[in-house]
Amino acid sequence: MRLSVTLAYGLALSVAVSEVTSTFGILPRDLAKKSLASEIWSDIENAATCAACEAVLLLLKGVADLGDSAFVATLTEICDLSGAEDSDVCAGAIALEGPIIAHDLRGMSIGSKTSELFCITFMGLCSYPAVASYSVPFPSPKPSTSRPAPSGQTPIQIVQYSDIHVDPFYVTGSSTNCTKPICCRDYSTSDDPGNNNSPAGPNGDHNCDAPLSLELSMYAAIEQLAPNAAFSIFTGDIVDHAVWNTTQAQNTLDINDAYGHMSGLKLVYGTVGNHEANPTNAFQPAAIGSNSQWVYNLLSSIWTQWIVANASAEEQSFGGYSTKYPSGNLRIISINTNLYYVQNYWLYESTMETDPSGQLAWLVNELQAAETAGERVYIIGHMPMGLSDAFHDGSNYFDQIVNRYSATIAAMFFGHTHDDQFEISYSSYSAQSFSTASAISYIVPSMTPTSGHPAFRIYTVDPVTFAVLDATTYFADMTNPAYQTTGPVWTKYYSAKEAYGPSVMPPLTSANAELSPAFWHNVTTAFETSPSAFSEYIAHKSRGWNVASCTGTCQTQEICQMRAARAENNCVVPTPGINFKKRAAVGQDRTQKRDECGVSVTREVLGRMVGRKQLLEVLEKRARETN
Ligand SMILES: *[C@@H]1O[C@H](CO)[C@@H](O)[C@H](O)[C@H]1NC(C)=O
Ligand SMILES: *[C@@H]1O[C@H](CO)[C@@H](O)[C@H](O)[C@H]1NC(C)=O
Ligand SMILES: *[C@@H]1O[C@H](CO)[C@@H](O)[C@H](O)[C@H]1NC(C)=O
Ligand SMILES: *[C@@H]1O[C@H](CO)[C@@H](O)[C@H](O)[C@H]1NC(C)=O
Numbered sequence: 163m164r165l166s167v168t169l170a171y172g173l174a175l176s177v178a179v180s181e182v183t184s185t186f187g188i189l190p191r192d193l194a195k196k197s198l199a200s201e202i203w204s205d206i207e208n209a210a211t212c213a214a215c216e217a218v219l220l221l222l223k224g225v226a227d228l229g230d231s232a233f234v235a236t237l238t239e240i241c242d243l244s245g246a247e248d249s250d251v252c253a254g255a256i257a258l259e260g261p262i263i264a265h266d267l268r269g270m271s272i273g274s275k276t277s278e279l280f281c282i283t284f285m286g287l288c289s290y291p292a293v294a295s296y297s298v299p300f301p302s303p304k305p306s307t308s309r310p311a312p313s314g315q316t317p318i319q320i321v322q323y324s325d326i327h328v329d330p331f332y333v334t335g336s337s338t339n340c341t342k343p344i345c346c347r348d349y350s351t352s353d354d355p356g357n358n359n360s361p362a363g364p365n366g367d368h369n370c371d372a373p374l375s376l377e378l379s380m381y382a383a384i385e386q387l388a389p390n391a392a393f394s395i396f397t398g399d400i401v402d403h404a405v406w407n408t409t410q411a412q413n414t415l416d417i418n419d420a421y422g423h424m425s426g427l428k429l430v431y432g433t434v435g436n437h438e439a440n441p442t443n444a445f446q447p448a449a450i451g452s453n454s455q456w457v458y459n460l461l462s463s464i465w466t467q468w469i470v471a472n473a474s475a476e477e478q479s480f481g482g483y484s485t486k487y488p489s490g491n492l493r494i495i496s497i498n499t500n501l502y503y504v505q506n507y508w509l510y511e512s513t514m515e516t517d518p519s520g521q522l523a524w525l526v527n528e529l530q531a532a533e534t535a536g537e538r539v540y541i542i543g544h545m546p547m548g549l550s551d552a553f554h555d556g557s558n559y560f561d562q563i564v565n566r567y568s569a570t571i572a573a574m575f576f577g578h579t580h581d582d583q584f585e586i587s588y589s590s591y592s593a594q595s596f597s598t599a600s601a602i603s604y605i606v607p608s609m610t611p612t613s614g615h616p617a618f619r620i621y622t623v624d625p626v627t628f629a630v631l632d633a634t635t636y637f638a639d640m641t642n643p644a645y646q647t648t649g650p651v652w653t654k655y656y657s658a659k660e661a662y663g664p665s666v667m668p669p670l671t672s673a674n675a676e677l678s679p680a681f682w683h684n685v686t687t688a689f690e691t692s693p694s695a696f697s698e699y700i701a702h703k704s705r706g707w708n709v710a711s712c713t714g715t716c717q718t719q720e721i722c723q724m725r726a727a728r729a730e731n732n733c734v735v736p737t738p739g740i741n742f743k744k745r746a747a748v749g750q751d752r753t754q755k756r757d758e759c760g761v762s763v764t765r766e767v768l769g770r771m772v773g774r775k776q777l778l779e780v781l782e783k784r785a786r787e788t789n
Contacts, residue, residue, distance in 0.1 A: 199778040206772055211738055212288040215281035216272050218772065224785035226267035233267075234260040236784040237767055240777050244770040247406075247763055248341050254406030255763035258441035259507060263764055266510040276510050279553070283504045284768040286736045293554050293730055296516055298562045301530050307569045310538075312674050313626035319388050321427070323380065323618035324397040324544075324577025325608030327437065328420060329371035329404070330412075334364045343761050344403045344612070346370030363646030368707070371402040372610045376650060377423060379638070380609055380618060383652035385426055387636060388620050392489065394427045397577035397606065398435025398544035405442040405761045413440050414460055421464045429468055433496045434461055434481040435544045435578070436503055436759070443762065445500040446508045447518035448479065457481070469494075480519035484528040486537070492572070492628045493537045495528050497521060499545040499576075502556030505762050514555070522559055529567040538572045538628040546576040546605050548585040548727040550734035551759060557729035564727070565589050568600040572628040574727075576605050580613035580758055581703045582635060586682050587727035594725050596687075599679035603727050604633060607705060612758050614704035615640050617655065622673075629676040633658040637705045655705060662688070665695040686724050689717075696720075739773035 198217055205214035226233045234256050241252035270277050281288040329344065335355025336348045346362040346369065348354045355361060366376045384394065400420040401413050417438060424430050436443045438457050446453040458481045469485035481498035500506050501518040509518065517523055532539050541564075547557050564571060564587050587601035588594050607617040615637045622632040634657045638650035645651065658677060663670040665688035670681055689696040693713075700712045700720070712720060722733035757766075771777040 197782070199775060199782045202772075202778055203775040206287075206738065209738075212278070212281065214772065215285055215287035216277065218285065218287075218768075218778070218781070219267070219270070219272050219277055219280070221778075221781050221785040223267045223270065223272070225781070226264040230261040230264050232784070233264040236781065237764060239784075240771060240780055241763060241767045243780060244767055244774065244777055246766040246770050247343075251342055251406040252763060252767075255761075256767075258406070258408065259444065259762060259764050262441070262444055262507040266507060269512045270510070271512060274512065276512060276514055279504070279514075280510055282736045284765050285772045286738045286769060287772060289736060290554060290730070293558045294516070296555075296559060298522065298526065298559050298566075300526060300566050304566050305533070305569065309569060309629070309676070309678065310627045312624050312629055312631070312676055314674050315625050317622045317631055317673075318625045319391045320621050320623055321384050321388055321391045321394040321618065322397065322575055322604070322606045322621065323384070323394065323609055324606045325399040325435070325580055325610055326377055326380075326420060327371040327399055327402050327608070327610035327612075328374060328377045328416065329402040330374070330416060330419070331402075331404070332370065332373040333362065334373070335361045338362050338367045338369045340369070343405065344369070344371050346373075347404075365646055365650055366611045366616065366640070368611050368640070371404075371612065372616070376611075376616060376638075377420070377609065379650045380616065380652070381423060381426055383636065383638075383650075384618060387652065391427075391620070392623075393429040393431060393487065394424070395494075395540070395542050395575050396424065396430055396432045397542060397575060398433045399437045399577065399608075400435065401437040401442075403437075403612070403758065403761055405437075406763065408440045408442055410440045410456060413438060413457070417457075417460055418464070431468065431485075431494045431496060431542060432461065432465055433542050433544055434458075434498050434500065436500050436505065439500070443500065443503065443505045444508055445481070445498065445503075445506050447501055447515060448520070449515060449518070450508055450511070454481075480521050480524075482521055482524070490625060490628070491537055493528070493532045493539045495525065495532075495539055495541050497525060497541060497543045499543040499547065499552070499578075502547065502552050502560070503545055504551055504553055505759075505765070509553070514553075516555070516559070518556075522556075522563060525560075525563055526566075529563065529570060533567060533570045537570070539567070539570050540572060540628065541574040543574070543576050545578040545759075546583070546585050546603050546727070548603070548723065548729050548732055549579065550729060550732055551578070552729045554730040561587060561728040564601050571601055573630050574601060574603040576603055577608065578759055579605055580608035580610065581605070582607040582614075582617070582705065583703065584682060584724060585727040586679055586686070586725050588725070591726075591728060591731045594683070596680040596683040599683040601727065602630075602677070602679045602682050604630070607635065607637075607703075611640060614707040616650065617705050624674075624676070627676075629678070631659070631674065631676060633677065635702070635705070640707075656702060661698060661702070662695065665692055683725070686721050689721055689724075739769050 202214045202217045225236045238256045275291045278288045278291045333348045337353040337358035339360040484495045583605040585603040588598045589600045590598045606619050609616045617637040619635045635655045637655040662685045666684035701709045726732035
């Protein structure tokens with residue numbers, strides 16, 4: 163097999179893949195004498211970014227071919243030099259995720275679609291390749307039925323909460339001002355209680371994951387504010403952001419503890435977050451192996467108390483399930499969105515799978531059965547499928563399924579972003595309007611306070627159609643002096659119908675009216691024309707905390723994302739050298755936040771590497787060392 167790569171060096175490489183590693187050592191002979199780091203650097207400066215990335219990949223592959231330990235050592239060295247994270251964070255995180263990335267690189271053909279996607283995810287270089295055309299097969303054509311009209315019967319309530327990220331090592335009085343992904347731990351003597359001048363309160367801080375007291379206080383508030391709720395939806399992410407120090411044993415403890423604390427909520431439908439895995443984000447699809455089996459088994463053993471036994475085969479094979487709500491004509495289908503997550507590095511196979519673990523085919527079967535039985539369906543998952551965090555291909559195929567069964571799907575529920583958002587699916591993305599809006603994804607803000615005040619949500623729901631009639635978000639305002647003394651005070655933050663209903667034409671205010679996909683489309687139109695409606699939305703996003711101004715391209719981008727439950731339509735363009743700031747720097751510069759969803763240290767390191775020639779030179783040196 164021959165591989166042709168045209169690098170922007172005026173030099174066309176045509177080398178046998180096997181020779182790259184066996185005959186010529188780790189670098190092809192043509193490149194042996196060139197200073198690749200300089201060439202790459204000038205490409206980056208000249209915005210020839212995909213060529214630059216392919217050359218970086220050649221070097222990374224060279225190091226990966228030396229073995230996992232050489233790869234981990236090299237990236238750890240570059241991480242330390244880059245200042246991306248503290249050295250214990252560099253060492254711990256890269257030891258966990260490095261071997262998976264090295265495995266990807268060894269199997270990768272440079273110039274392939276997988277390599278382009280790798281360049282986008284890790285370095286913000288290259289542009290999105292086209293979606294591989296695939297028509298999801300359906301057992302029957304779409305019927306002419308549409309969303310049922312509201313029944314007018316007395317509504318019921320359901321609850322949603324997400325991204326609790328409970329930190330079992332939270333220490334009251336420890337420093338909230340640290341350089342690690344999360345603070346409020348006694349990392350060193352200077353962080354210890356009594357030795358710092360920014361001591362953590364007992365109930366949480368914006369620089370830290372949630373203490374147990376905050377978690378318990380939220381469940382108590384839910385029980386008090388929605389004592390008659392029919393059920394709760396928990397959209398995942400239990401484990402804290404100390405991603406450099408995760409173990410299967412500690413994640414297991416955390417997962418068992420969290421679900422144990424939810425027992426007062428009676429009926430909980432859970433889904434698997436990216437932080438439940440060890441290493442973080444790493445879910446092996448069935449075709450690769452069974453490394454993730456332990457987390458599926460663990461969750462299945464917990465979820466069993468709330469779902470009918472039948473679902474167990476899927477729970478145990480890929481972390482999804484389909485179950486009937488026992489007191490109404492509703493089916494809950496929980497999917498494992500980590501199988502489409504760009505930071506799940508197990509997915510960067512030389513030929514990427516169309517349907518990892520067969521989850522999409524299973525979803526079609528479940529929706530078909532629901533349609534035949536005349537059931538309403540809620541789809542619940544962790545990651546909203548229209549984000550740039552979702553692979554375009556998987557998102558496109560998922561969207562085909564949503565559109566085929568849009569008359570059966572009453573709503574979809576996600577978390578992951580930590581922000582209060584929503585995404586609309588359309589039967590035609592090229593003709594987006596209220597009449598093509600086909601489904602709505604609710605994205606609930608997080609409980610962990612890292613991106614705003616802790617929040618959860620109560621939906622008012624039609625008991626027959628399960629249409630969402632209102633979505634009321636509750637929060638615990640951390641600026642309330644009582645927050646750290648008598649405890650978090652949970653109050654109503656806003657109702658979606660009260661906030662946005664009056665802004666559409668005709669106004670939607672009736673208690674029995676559905677917040678339909680068409681309504682949400684009309685809300686996005688109001689956001690385009692009414693600055694006050696849009697700024698209200700922006701404030702809601704972080705529950706009024708650190709609200710930045712968002713006009714011009716920020717506003718355009720924000721509205722584009724609302725209209726994109728299909729990732730290829732979200733208007734996100736890769737940005738060279740994705741550069742996330744360290745915790746201490748975040749407070750000083752509000753324009754750059756930390757990546758709180760995935761926190762991949764390797765991604766930070768490679769992102770910085772394409773912003774600093776000196777780091778590229780270290781990579782080149784290591785790649786050439788054994789040549
Ligand atoms: C946090 O610590 C850094 C370094 O010690 C210091 O420069 C900064 O002023 C501190 N920030 C706050 C908000 O205390
Ligand atoms: C790392 O995790 C272990 C538990 O798995 C814990 O005992 C230890 O304190 C953690 N270290 C840091 C620096 O957080
Ligand atoms: C369990 O599965 C069987 C066979 O797939 C099906 O006939 C039955 O209705 C299912 N039961 C429930 C409670 O979903
Ligand atoms: C959406 O707006 C259109 C007018 O642009 C209107 O005809 C339609 O009734 C609205 N639908 C909802 C649900 O607000």
